[in-house]
Amino acid sequence: MIKLTDIRKAYNQGRDNEFWALNGIDLKIEPQRVTALCGPSGSGKTTLLTIVGCLARPTSGRVHLRERDISGLPERFLTEIRRSTFGFVFQQFNLIKGLTARDNVMLPAYPLGGDWRALHDRAESLLDTLKLGHRRHARVEWLSGGEQQRVAIARAMINDPEVVIADEPTANLDTALSREFMAILENLKEQGKTILLTSHDPLVVESAVVDTVVNLRDGRLVGAD
Amino acid sequence: MRTWIEKQKALIDFTLSSLARRKLKNLGLLLVYTLIVFILASVMLFTHALRHEAAQVLKNSPEVILQRMVAGRHDLIPPGYLEKLGRIRGVQKKEGRLWGYYYDAVVKANYTLMVPAAGAFTAETITDGSIVIGAAMARARGLTPGNLISFRSYSGRLFSFTVADVLPHSAELVSADLILMSEADYRAFFDITAGYYTDIALSVANPQEVRNIAIKLAETLPDSRPILREEVLRTYESIFNWREGIVLVLLSAAILAFAIFAWDKASGLSAEEKREIGILKAIGWETGDVIKMKFWEGALISLTAFLLGYIAAYLHVFRFSSALFEPVLKGWAVLYPRFELTPVMDGFQVATLFFFTVFPYTVATIVPIWRAAITDPDAVMRG
Numbered sequence: 001m002i003k004l005t006d007i008r009k010a011y012n013q014g015r016d017n018e019f020w021a022l023n024g025i026d027l028k029i030e031p032q033r034v035t036a037l038c039g040p041s042g043s044g045k046t047t048l049l050t051i052v053g054c055l056a057r058p059t060s061g062r063v064h065l066r067e068r069d070i071s072g073l074p075e076r077f078l079t080e081i082r083r084s085t086f087g088f089v090f091q092q093f094n095l096i097k098g099l100t101a102r103d104n105v106m107l108p109a110y111p112l113g114g115d116w117r118a119l120h121d122r123a124e125s126l127l128d129t130l131k132l133g134h135r136r137h138a139r140v141e142w143l144s145g146g147e148q149q150r151v152a153i154a155r156a157m158i159n160d161p162e163v164v165i166a167d168e169p170t171a172n173l174d175t176a177l178s179r180e181f182m183a184i185l186e187n188l189k190e191q192g193k194t195i196l197l198t199s200h201d202p203l204v205v206e207s208a209v210v211d212t213v214v215n216l217r218d219g220r221l222v223g224a225d
Numbered sequence: 226m227r228t229w230i231e232k233q234k235a236l237i238d239f240t241l242s243s244l245a246r247r248k249l250k251n252l253g254l255l256l257v258y259t260l261i262v263f264i265l266a267s268v269m270l271f272t273h274a275l276r277h278e279a280a281q282v283l284k285n286s287p288e289v290i291l292q293r294m295v296a297g298r299h300d301l302i303p304p305g306y307l308e309k310l311g312r313i314r315g316v317q318k319k320e321g322r323l324w325g326y327y328y329d330a331v332v333k334a335n336y337t338l339m340v341p342a343a344g345a346f347t348a349e350t351i352t353d354g355s356i357v358i359g360a361a362m363a364r365a366r367g368l369t370p371g372n373l374i375s376f377r378s379y380s381g382r383l384f385s386f387t388v389a390d391v392l393p394h395s396a397e398l399v400s401a402d403l404i405l406m407s408e409a410d411y412r413a414f415f416d417i418t419a420g421y422y423t424d425i426a427l428s429v430a431n432p433q434e435v436r437n438i439a440i441k442l443a444e445t446l447p448d449s450r451p452i453l454r455e456e457v458l459r460t461y462e463s464i465f466n467w468r469e470g471i472v473l474v475l476l477s478a479a480i481l482a483f484a485i486f487a488w489d490k491a492s493g494l495s496a497e498e499k500r501e502i503g504i505l506k507a508i509g510w511e512t513g514d515v516i517k518m519k520f521w522e523g524a525l526i527s528l529t530a531f532l533l534g535y536i537a538a539y540l541h542v543f544r545f546s547s548a549l550f551e552p553v554l555k556g557w558a559v560l561y562p563r564f565e566l567t568p569v570m571d572g573f574q575v576a577t578l579f580f581f582t583v584f585p586y587t588v589a590t591i592v593p594i595w596r597a598a599i600t601d602p603d604a605v606m607r608g
Contacts, residue, residue, distance in 0.1 A: 108509045
């Protein structure tokens, strides 16, 4: 579904502090499977995630999404692909404070201009599925870490994306909540979603839910299981 | 189209909940903003209504007034002048007028004494020994029809008059200090012998002819000065413009302070706001969507302030008689006219105020957002 060819990414290119985060990555991400990018801090996991998720463009190399080369597309088209194909769960959750759980969930759908009532119902149903229905009117800053993450997951799912991208999803959760997250992940997989996540948490990497673990170090692939 | 509307609705919905998050700050801003619009709109509405009122009043006044000048000062028209004018083509009617001022030491006010034009509605009411007075004067002296009032004339003689009637409240703007009396009483009171007049009023049918007639008048009676109605109107305009200017100058410091405050609020982006823009972009908002959302934020605040301020100003001027600016804008007098202005609004004036209040604020909100919104969305991943 997603094919990366010789992906290289440099930050501050041409300056004294030039830094190559990725040094020639070749990778295929299979549809409807869970792929985990694993590696120490600074290995390039998050950078790779941003390139796959159309949040950034590679300095060189090609990204193919369903046979379509998307690596050179302008920002507007990348946004369109990002919105329709990917759902993001960020490490810090990145919810908008002051808004309710439901408003946060609805945010990615606003620019699409769909029917508000339908969107409203979909957000509530997602929150119900994630056992957060009773907290839908609560401001996100009043929620616990686990609840915030579930709001972030619901937000990622609101546009019904094919691919869910999660950056270090269990980094801010205790063991019980991490297990809960893995259960949600399994459920998403059963729904046919493609899942790409970064983690160095054994609970995630060694979980049966994860189909493929990709190891990274210094911006290069170490080996794929 | 439907998608576009739904999208704008969603953006406005988000903007509203976004504004509600900083309730106190935004309400404070809205309040100050509304106050500024209120002040500016009050001054504009009031002076415009006054100008309109003055124009309405002068509409029925004679097109040309002829005054005699002696040593550069206004003097009485001597006998024979009306006849000397003869027949001037275009002049419908010419009439000698009698009016003057009288200072009443009791209330420390100046009255305007006048003999009504022949055929005026008051002429039948005013017989020798009776007067019709303006409403403000009636208030100042506590007079009602039937009362007796005495004035000592400039020659030292005491005159007593019966108040026959009080002029209607609606005409107070021009009749607050007026005393209408018969010609005989007037001449006796001011000691002006028959044949003399204060000035001459001429009615001209064709407005195009007014200037030519004025030239002819000046040629026929070189010691006289023709005053045209349009000149009087222009003088009123300048007075009201001047007063409007004074108020605006006095308020300029407050307006400037608000402008700086609003600009700062609108153009400065907090770290929190920048972070939020990053999140919105990362979850699929385009740069244009973020700008639209911020546009709605600026537009909602400034439009609400404009509407509230303008409505408040309208009520202030036309319902509460401009209680706040009355002394400066109307002028000062002992006999203060109490009147309600006819509500008039000038489209161009509304548009000007709209442009100078809503437009700059909305632009000030968008510009910094545009700078922030074009940053790469991957920054959020690293935050």
